[in-house]
Amino acid sequence: MTYADLQEALRILGLGERATLAEIKARHRDLVKRHHPDLENSGDPDVIRKVNAANKVLQDYITEYQFSFTEEEFYEQNPEERLRQQFMDAAMWGKG
Structure with a gap:
């Protein structure tokens, strides 16, 4: 697998850099349901394969x-924990 493969997979599934x-x-389940060939809208089997x-x-x-x-x-x-650690001793936010 290359980084380009990973980026293409994210593009196909419509995901951003973090998921x-x-x-x-x-997202996979939604796309499979939407494009399944057994649906009345005659989904595209090529899209399902992709x-x-x-x-x-x-x-x-x-997995790796x-x-x-x-x-x-x-x-x-956990950005909220960073803020808690940063301000927990401040009189205004935590201990006084």
């Missing part, structure tokens, strides 16, 4: 992803 696993699954291939690329990437447990990453994922 949760739940968002990826929901959507499923894009989902596989993302699932493969997620190495999570970062650094303090910087923690605060990026």
Whole structure:
């Protein structure tokens, strides 16, 4: 897999640079339902193949992803905790 493959998969699924696993699954499910050939609107099997291939690329990437447990990453994922840590001793916001 290349970075271009990953970007194409995100484009096909209509996802941005950041997405949760739940968002990826929901978007895949929505697109498969929308374009399924068994629907009355006679969905396009080629679109389904592209959507499923894009989902596989993302699932493969997620499976091999190495999570970062650094303090910087923690605060990026939890911005409210960064603010709490920064201002918890301030009289106006926390202890007085």
